[in-house]
Amino acid sequence: DIQLTQSPSSLSASVGDRVTITCRASRSITSHLHWYQKKPGKAPNLLIFATSSLQSGVPSRFSGSGSGTDFALTISSLHPEDFATYYCQQSYTSPLTFGQGTKVEIK
Amino acid sequence: EVQLSESGGNLVQPGGSLRLSCAASGFTFTNFAMSWVRQAPGKGLEWVAGMSISGATTIYAASVKGRFTVSRDNSKNTLYLQMNSLRAEDTAVYYCAKDSFPSITTDSRFDHWGQGALVTVSS
Numbered sequence: 001d002i003q004l005t006q007s008p009s010s011l012s013a014s015v016g017d018r019v020t021i022t023c024r025a026s027r028s029i030t031s032h033l034h035w036y037q038k039k040p041g042k043a044p045n046l047l048i049f050a051t052s053s054l055q056s057g058v059p060s061r062f063s064g065s066g067s068g069t070d071f072a073l074t075i076s077s078l079h080p081e082d083f084a085t086y087y088c089q090q091s092y093t094s095p096l097t098f099g100q101g102t103k104v105e106i107k
Numbered sequence: 108e109v110q111l112s113e114s115g116g117n118l119v120q121p122g123g124s125l126r127l128s129c130a131a132s133g134f135t136f137t138n139f140a141m142s143w144v145r146q147a148p149g150k151g152l153e154w155v156a157g158m159s160i161s162g163a164t165t166i167y168a169a170s171v172k173g174r175f176t177v178s179r180d181n182s183k184n185t186l187y188l189q190m191n192s193l194r195a196e197d198t199a200v201y202y203c204a205k206d207s208f209p210s211i212t213t214d215s216r217f218d219h220w221g222q223g224a225l226v227t228v229s230s
Contacts, residue, residue: 001169034216036152043202043220044144044152050214087152091215094166096142096154 002026002090006099012107019075021102023088028068032092035064035073038101039084047086048073078104109133109219111203116224123193127224129186129203134219136184140206142217143177143188145199155201156188159210166211171197193228200225 003026013019023033035048046055048064051071061076075082083106088099115127129141142157156167156177165177176189186203201224204217 032213036217038152043222044204044217045220046216046218049207049216055218089152089154089216091213093213094211095168096157096211096215098152098154101151 001095002029002093002097004088004090004097004099006086006088006102008102009100010103010105012105013078014107015078015080017078017107019078019082019104021073021086021104023066023071023073023099025069025071025090025092029090029092031067032090033064033066033071034089034091035062036087036089037082037084038087044087075104109205111205111219111221113201113203113221113224116201116226118227118229119193120230121194121228123228124189124191125193125226126190127188127201127203127226129188129221131184131186131203131205134205136179137181138209140208140210140215141177141179141186142204142206142211142215143186144202144204144217144220145197146202146223147196147199150199153199157206157211157215158186164210190226193226195228198226198228 031051036044038044052064085101085103110132143155174192178187203221205219
């Protein structure tokens with residue numbers, strides 16, 4: 001199975017900050033990497049698919065980059081509603097796997 | 108509007124069985140693969156199982172293979188998860204998730220999710 005390791009596991013940031021979360025795969029997954037936002041008690045929400053494509057309806061402050069084994073999700077300017085946990089997911093091979101999550105908290 | 112609504116979550120004893128249902132609406136159910144994803148208390152997301160549009164392809168996580176069975180009734184726009192031989196570690200919120208493609212592919216991602224059904228395995 002492909003393991004996805006996210007860094008950091010948690011971070012504290014302020015509204016307006018630029019935030020970057022990384023996701024490292026245990027072997028190359030080319031560009032088959034997606035990002036989700038998850039809030040407590042709510043369903044996950046797809047933000048970015050195929051490394052860098054913005055899902056319809058998602059604000060443009062979210063962006064994705066990377067290839068091979070190293071990927072990143074960047075929030076250019078943190079909004080109050082962005083405090084949540086973020087997960088990466090690979091679809092390169094079955095079983096589909098998720099990273100362990102990165103919790104973004106208010107400083 | 109795409110809607111996914113899970114039902115069937117409950118408290119069950121170890122070794123017991125439970126069937127979850129996911130009723131889909133607002134899209135052409137027969138055009139998309141579907142999956143189940145779970146989140147144990149205080150843990151991250153774990154993909155459990157997925158099924159292609161016809162049911163010809165089903166894939167399972169190693170942790171549930173042989174115990175769980177995913178199925179779908181395209182005439183009822185409903186996805187199911189039959190869970191047998193349940194263990195304490197199966198305790199989680201189970202989400203039904205719509206794939207962006209007709210089958211589980213290298214591009215599979217989940218563009219819509221249900222609100223989840225809580226399954227608690229405890230004596």
